[in-house]
Structure formats: structure tokens, C-alpha cells
Amino acid sequence: MNRDEQSDHDVILDLDVIAGLRELGGEDDPGLLLELVGMFLEDAPKHVREIVAGFEGADLERVKRASHTLKSSAANMGAMSLSGLARSIESTAKSADMDLLRELSSALSEVYGETADALGALEE
Amino acid sequence: MNDTFEQFRLSGKLPSPSGVGMRILKLTQSDDFSTEEIGQAIMADSALTGRLLKLANSAQSGSVRQITTVAEATTRLGISTVRNLALGLSLISENRAGTCDAFDYDRYWATSLARAVAAQVLSTQTRVGVPAEMYILGLLSEVGILALASVYPERFSEHIPDVKGRTPQEIAALERKLFEIDHHNVAACMLEEWGLPEAFQGAVKKYEYLELGPRSELGSQVEILRAADLIAELLVADEFTTPARWRAFDRELRWLMQASELEEEAFFALCRSIVGEWREWGQVLHIPTQKPADLENLEDEAVKAERRGLDENAPRPRHKLEEDPTGSAKVVEPEFEGDGGGTHILIVDDDPLSLKVLERHLVRAGYRVSTAKDGNEALEVVLRSAPQMVIADWMMPGMNGIDLCASLRRIESGRKIYFLLVTGENEDENVVRAFDAGVDDYLHKPLNPKILLARVKGGKRIIDLQRQVEKDQQVQRRHVAELQLLTRKLRTAALTDALTGLPNRRYAMRRLSQVWESTQRTGNPLSIIMIDIDHFKSVNDEHGHDAGDVVLKETAKAMREAMREEEDICRIGGEEFLIICINTDIDGARVAAERIRKRIETNLIKWGSFHRPVTLSLGISQKVDGMESYDELLKESDQAVYLAKASGRNRVCSSAEVPTDKRRTG
Numbered sequence: 037m038n039r040d041e042q043s044d045h046d047v048i049l050d051l052d053v054i055a056g057l058r059e060l061g062g063e064d065d066p067g068l069l070l071e072l073v074g075m076f077l078e079d080a081p082k083h084v085r086e087i088v089a090g091f092e093g094a095d096l097e098r099v100k101r102a103s104h105t106l107k108s109s110a111a112n113m114g115a116m117s118l119s120g121l122a123r124s125i126e127s128t129a130k131s132a133d134m135d136l137l138r139e140l141s142s143a144l145s146e147v148y149g150e151t152a153d154a155l156g157a158l159e160e
Numbered sequence: 161m162n163d164t165f166e167q168f169r170l171s172g173k174l175p176s177p178s179g180v181g182m183r184i185l186k187l188t189q190s191d192d193f194s195t196e197e198i199g200q201a202i203m204a205d206s207a208l209t210g211r212l213l214k215l216a217n218s219a220q221s222g223s224v225r226q227i228t229t230v231a232e233a234t235t236r237l238g239i240s241t242v243r244n245l246a247l248g249l250s251l252i253s254e255n256r257a258g259t260c261d262a263f264d265y266d267r268y269w270a271t272s273l274a275r276a277v278a279a280q281v282l283s284t285q286t287r288v289g290v291p292a293e294m295y296i297l298g299l300l301s302e303v304g305i306l307a308l309a310s311v312y313p314e315r316f317s318e319h320i321p322d323v324k325g326r327t328p329q330e331i332a333a334l335e336r337k338l339f340e341i342d343h344h345n346v347a348a349c350m351l352e353e354w355g356l357p358e359a360f361q362g363a364v365k366k367y368e369y370l371e372l373g374p375r376s377e378l379g380s381q382v383e384i385l386r387a388a389d390l391i392a393e394l395l396v397a398d399e400f401t402t403p404a405r406w407r408a409f410d411r412e413l414r415w416l417m418q419a420s421e422l423e424e425e426a427f428f429a430l431c432r433s434i435v436g437e438w439r440e441w442g443q444v445l446h447i448p449t450q451k452p453a454d455l456e457n458l459e460d461e462a463v464k465a466e467r468r469g470l471d472e473n474a475p476r477p478r479h480k481l482e483e484d485p486t487g488s489a490k491v492v493e494p495e496f497e498g499d500g501g502g503t504h505i506l507i508v509d510d511d512p513l514s515l516k517v518l519e520r521h522l523v524r525a526g527y528r529v530s531t532a533k534d535g536n537e538a539l540e541v542v543l544r545s546a547p548q549m550v551i552a553d554w555m556m557p558g559m560n561g562i563d564l565c566a567s568l569r570r571i572e573s574g575r576k577i578y579f580l581l582v583t584g585e586n587e588d589e590n591v592v593r594a595f596d597a598g599v600d601d602y603l604h605k606p607l608n609p610k611i612l613l614a615r616v617k618g619g620k621r622i623i624d625l626q627r628q629v630e631k632d633q634q635v636q637r638r639h640v641a642e643l644q645l646l647t648r649k650l651r652t653a654a655l656t657d658a659l660t661g662l663p664n665r666r667y668a669m670r671r672l673s674q675v676w677e678s679t680q681r682t683g684n685p686l687s688i689i690m691i692d693i694d695h696f697k698s699v700n701d702e703h704g705h706d707a708g709d710v711v712l713k714e715t716a717k718a719m720r721e722a723m724r725e726e727e728d729i730c731r732i733g734g735e736e737f738l739i740i741c742i743n744t745d746i747d748g749a750r751v752a753a754e755r756i757r758k759r760i761e762t763n764l765i766k767w768g769s770f771h772r773p774v775t776l777s778l779g780i781s782q783k784v785d786g787m788e789s790y791d792e793l794l795k796e797s798d799q800a801v802y803l804a805k806a807s808g809r810n811r812v813c814s815s816a817e818v819p820t821d822k823r824r825t826g
Contacts, residue, residue, distance in 0.1 A: 060520050
């Protein structure tokens with residue numbers, strides 16, 4: 037797929053969002069950001085697997101549902117590329133364009149990997 | 161229907177079932193409802209459906225197969241039972257809290273629930289009544305108390321400390337003085353209005369007065385209900401229960417065991433099953449229950465209570481019973497600073513991460529936040545803790561945001577909730593559908609915190625306005641209720657003789673006219689007794705008017721004590737009294753008159769220089785064919801009194817004894 041089409045979403049990790057989350061925890065709950073990262077790293081791979089499994093089983097409902105959830109989860113964490121990709125997958129699943137869907141799904145684990153690395157770096 | 165109750169009803173503050181309960185009630189009151197319609201009405205409320213099925217399954221003993229649909233429950237239990245169950249259950253969800261400060265709603269429902277379960281189990285055990293119906297009877301038998309607390313929140317709060325340690329009779333008398341009606345009669349009227357079986361009304365009026373004893377039995381609905389009430393009281397007993405009460409519990413429970421004709425072991429197993437069911441139901445309905453005392457060793461509880469040295473006058477703190485932790489829904493309770501001002505928001509999202517982030521934003525802005533991970537859990541939270549706003553994701557597995565909103569709008573407590581739907585960005589075309597379902601506002605994902613908080617603040621403004629309006633309405637309703645009470649008191653005063661407290665002449669004539677009319681229709685016998693105190697004038701002349709007043713008061717009191725329920729006594733003149741005996745012929749009236757005459761001639765009255773009983777002359781007459789109005793009846797009894805006086809006083813004469821030529825006519 038052409039990454040230029042997704043210029044809004046080519047940021048793996050939006051650091052403004054991360055700063056916002058850090059601020060949200062504030063002094064009361066300095067561990068909040070890391071807690072959220074932990075939750076994300078636990079849940080997101082499940083959604084990724086769901087999407088792939090849904091695509092392989094031609095179960096578009098499953099794809100739609102998982103990509104929808106991944107989209108907002110990722111957006112919450114400032115994972116813009118991943119969120120954007122999930123959004124494309126969701127709308128493609130709705131239009132049932134299987135070729136495009138294959139292309140998008142195959143990009144998924146790579147984008148997720150980069151996102152997880154970037155988030156993982158925060159933990160240190 | 162009772163006049164006082166009629167006014168209660170008009171106050172609009174009587175406890176009533178939720179929208180669904182009401183609809184079912186209306187449906188079944190019409191003649192041509194179908195089973196499907198009832199089923200649909202119930203299923204519109206998914207929480208109600210679940211509870212109903214649970215009850216249907218627990219109430220049908222001995223059957224192997226689980227009931228899984230409302231239609232099945234209807235076939236198995238009968239439409240009227242299902243209807244009553246739906247009614248009772250929806251009543252709970254609408255009346256978990258209220259405006260009466262001193263009234264402990266949790267404790268009320270915990271007790272009612274225990275009574276319901278105990279009545280159901282005892283009914284199954286003894287085969288008296290229908291178990292599911294007995295559940296409803298147990299659940300609603302004290303609804304009169306809830307009603308009094310709802311209609312007169314303030315007055316009832318003041319009344320609560322006064323009933324401590326009093327007998328049921330004394331409490332009922334206090335209530336009649338304060339509210340013009342007691343809770344038994346309120347309950348009976350409500351059950352009648354809701355179309356519950358007629359036998360229920362009699363049972364709720366009687367059961368509290370039924371004394372338990374070594375010869376108690378479990379052969380009727382009233383007896384089952386009384387026994388269930390004992391068990392219920394016992395289950396909610398706590399460290400504020402006196403040693404004496406614990407010992408009484410111990411005694412009464414033994415009597416109940418004898419009545420059940422069970423061996424000790426089997427009896428306590430039955431009790432344990434009641435406790436188990438009670439606690440399970442408490443969880444389902446979110447009514448706090450507690451681990452009760454050890455029922456087999458109640459003496460120990462008495463000893464413990466003695467050791468604690470209970471202060472009998474200390475008020476019982478509210479919310480003593482602890483709720484069992486349920487489900488994964490939780491309430492976060494921070495300090496409330498900032499915009500939110502503690503407004504209670506329920507957020508619903510199947511993605512834990514989104515939920516967490518949203519929760520943090522709202523908590524920080526000073527909102528009180530509950531969370532739920534899907535629509536069904538959200539419904540539970542709404543029923544349990546009545547949030548003021550719901551923010552729900554559109555797309556969720558199971559019940560989605562729109563369905564959740566539509567479900568909420570169908571139940572009473574869900575109608576006022578401000579509903580914010582979170583939609584994806586490409587779902588604009590669905591927004592119309594969302595508003596149709598009753599959504600108040602919507603937000604796009606991904607959520608921008610600033611916009612989110614601005615929208616929520618807008619919602620809060622509406623909630624606050626609405627709350628203000630409700631508060632104003634409440635104040636107005638309370639004023640109306642107080643006014644009605646005043647009106648009733650004035651009316652009572654207008655019909656009461658101030659000196660003796662007996663109904664006065666105006667009341668007597670009105671009542672006689674009513675009774676006359678109804679006997680015209682039914683043909684039942686009607687008699688009256690006219691009474692005159694002998695030589696009353698000389699009491700006044702020789703001992704003064706104060707002595708005369710005392711004689712009137714004491715005589716009225718003694719006569720009232722000698723009355724039966726079907727007899728109505730009024731003071732209709734200076735020393736003249738009238739008793740209306742409904743469904744009584746002349747022989748019955750003579751017996752009643754003699755009873756009163758004898759009572760009074762031995763009733764020593766002492767006041768100042770006055771020191772003796774007085775005597776009465778009594779004239780009786782019966783309504784006979786050919787009498788045109790009650791005036792004739794009055795005239796005849798007057799003549800009979802005259803005859804009694806003429807024949808030496810302190811006696812009963814009947815109008816039939818009056819010689820024809822002496823009868824004054826016209």
C-alpha cells in the first residue's frame with residue numbers, strides 16, 4: 037500500500053498524546069502511563085490476531101469488530117500509524133475488498149511491531 | 161376504595177412499579193390481552209427478564225427442566241403469576257431509594273426479600289398457597305410502610321423513633337393518628353389496585369397481629385406469611401437487637417419448628433435453604449444482605465447482646481448491611497473537585513484501555529465514575545446505582561450503545577439519564593438512528609479530551625437543571641400532601657365530637673344514610689340503638705358541669721370498649737348516643753344493648769364529689785319493610801328510649817314493645 041496516502045498517520049507514536057497521558061496521571065498516579073502501555077501491549081496483539089484470523093476465515097464481521105477496537109485503543113495511546121491502519125482495515129472490511137484487505141492485514145504485524153517497540157522504549 | 165388512600169394516590173408519590181411493570185399491569189387489566197403481549201412487555205426489560213426467569217426456576221419445585229424463556233415461564237406458572245412476579249420485581253428496581261431521610265430503604269428491601277423467600281420456601285414445604293404467589297405476597301406485605309415513607313417523607317422520619325419497641329396494634333394506632341390510615345390498609349389498597357389476589361389483602365391486614373405460640377400452625381396463607389415475617393426479622397437482626405428480642409426469636413422459632421412438623425435437623429436445613437436463597441436473591445437484585453446469626457444457637461446471641469450492653473435508645477445507623485461485591489463493575493470514589501461536582505457518570509466500552517483513559521479524564525474533572533464493559537453490565541449498574549449520565553461506545557459485542565440507550569429509555573430510572581453516544585467517524589448516517597433511540601448527544605472517536613469534557617459539561621448543565629425542576633416539584637408535592645393531610649384532619653374534626661372523641665351527629669346521620677342505602681340494595685338487616693344517660697341533668701346540677709363532662713367522657717369510653725367491630729357509636733346530642741349495628745337484627749341489637757347497659761351500670765366514675773356509676777336507658781329498633789327513610793327508624797328508637805325511661809330506666813326497650821297508641825307519628 038502507498039504510505040503517502042496516509043500522511044496523517046505515518047507517526048508511529050505521537051509524543052504529544054504520550055505527554056498528555058503522562059500528565060493525566062499527574063502526581064497522584066505517576067504509574068498511569070506505564071499501566072496503560074502494559075494494558076495496550078497485552079490487548080493489542082489479541083486484536084491483531086483476531087484480524088488476521090478473521091481475514092483467513094473470511095469472517096468479515098470478526099475483522100470489523102477487532103479492527104474497530106484496535107483503532108480506538110491505538111488512538112488512545114497515540115499509536116497513529118496503527119490506528120490509521122486499523123481504520124483502513126475496518127472500512128475495507130465493510131466494503132469487502134478482499135485484495136486490499138489482504139494487503140492491509142499483511143502490513144499489520146510490522147506496524148504493530150514498530151509501535152510496540154516505541155511504546156516499550158517508554159518503559160525504560 | 162378507601163378515601164385516604166385515594167388521596168395518597170392522587171399525591172403521585174405512591175411507590176409504583178417501573179414502566180414495564182405498569183404496562184404489564186395495564187395489559188392484564190384489559191380483557192383481551194395475549195400471552196405474547198405480556199411476554200414482549202417483559203422482554204423489553206432485559207434485567208427484569210433475567211430476574212423473572214430465576215424466580216420462575218426457583219419457584220417451581222420438583223421440575224427437572226430449566227425455564228429459559230418468558231413464554232415458557234408463562235405456560236408453566238400461569239399468566240397471572242408471571243404478571244405478579246414482573247410487578248413485584250419491577251417495584252424493587254424503582255424504589256431502592258427515596259426521599260424519606262430516616263427510612264432505611266436497604267433494610268426495608270432486605271427484610272421484604274427475606275420474607276418473600278421464606279414465604280415461598282414455607283409454601284413449597286407445606287403446600288399452602290402457590291409458592292411464586294407467596295413470594296410476591298411476602299415481598300409486598302409491608303409495602304404500606306414504604307408508601308407512608310414516600311408520601312410523607314418528613315413526617316414519617318419523625319415517626320420512626322416513636323415506633324421503637326411498640327406492638328403492631330400500637331404502631332397502627334400511631335399511624336392512624338398521624339396519617340389517618342395505617343400501613344396495613346395502605347398495603348391492602350395498593351394490592352387491590354394492582355389487581356393482586358383478593359386473599360392477599362386480607363392476609364396483609366391480619367398477619368402482623370397474629371401471635372405466635374405453642375399452638376401456632378402453618379395451615380393458611382396468613383400463618384405462612386406470619387412465619388415468614390419472623391424468619392425475615394431474624395435474618396436482618398444485628399447487634400442492635402436486644403437480648404430480650406433474641407430470646408423471643410429463639411422461642412418463636414421453636415414454635416415455628418413444631419408448627420412445621422419437621423424434625424429439628426430438617427427444620428434447620430429448611431432455614432439454611434431460606435438463608436441461601438435470600439443471599440442469592442440479594443446479589444441478583446443488588447439488595448445488601450448479611451450473614452445472619454446462627455439460628456440454632458440464638459440463646460448465644462442473646463448472651464452476646466447482653467455482654468455488649470446495648471443502649472436501647474441509640475438509633476440504628478443506616479446502611480449497616482454490606483453489599484456483596486458483584487460483577488466486574490466498580491465505582492471509583494475520589495474527592496470531587498472541579499467541573500464535575502460529583503455528578504455520577506457511567507462509562508461503557510468493551511475496550512479496557514479506552515475505558516481507563518476516559519475514566520481518568522472524568523475523575524480528574526471531578527466526576528464520580530462507574531464503568532461497565534458491555535451493555536448488559538451497564539444495565540445492571542443503572543439499576544443498582546442510578547447514574548445521571550451514561551457515555552457509551554456505539555460498537556460493543558452483545559448489546560451495542562444504541563440498544564443500550566433504547567433499553568434504558570424503556571425503564572423509569574433510565575428515562576432521565578443523559579446519554580452520550582461515542583461513534584466512529586464514519587458513522588454519521590447512523591446518528592439519526594441514535595437520536596431516534598433517545599440519545600442526547602454524540603461524540604466522535606478518537607476522543608479529544610477537551611471536546612469530551614466540554615460536551616460532558618453541557619450534559620451536566622442539563623442534568624442540574626432537571627434536578628432543580630424535580631426538587632421544586634418534590635417540594636410542591638410535599639406541600640400538596642401536607643395540605644391534604646390537613647384537609648383530612650379538618651374533615652375528621654368536623655365529624656368528631658371534641659369532648660368524647662366519638663363521631664358526632666353530623667357523622668352519625670351521614671353514616672346512617674349510607675348504611676340505609678346499602679341495606680336497601682342488599683336487604684341485609686339493620687338495627688340501631690338509641691342511648692340516653694339517666695338523670696344526667698342532676699349530675700350537672702349537683703356536681704357541676706365539669707363533673708358532667710367527666711361522666712360523658714368516661715361513659716363514652718366505657719361504651720366504646722364494649723363495642724364490636726360492626727357497631728358504630730356516635731354522640732348525637734347532650735347525653736344522647738346512637739349505635740348503628742349493620743347486618744344485625746333486633747335480637748342482635750338487644751344483645752349488644754344489654755352488653756353496654758351492664759358495662760355502664762358497673763362502671764364507677766369518680767370525680768370531685770361525684771362517685772358512682774351512671775345508668776342508661778336504651779331503645780332499639782330495626783329497619784322493616786315499609787319504612788320510608790331512616791328518620792322513621794330513628795323515631796322508633798326514640799320512642800323505645802322514652803318507654804325505657806317511663807318503665808324505670810337502666811333498661812333496654814324495643815320499638816316493638818311501644819303500644820301502638822303511644823307511638824308518636826309524623
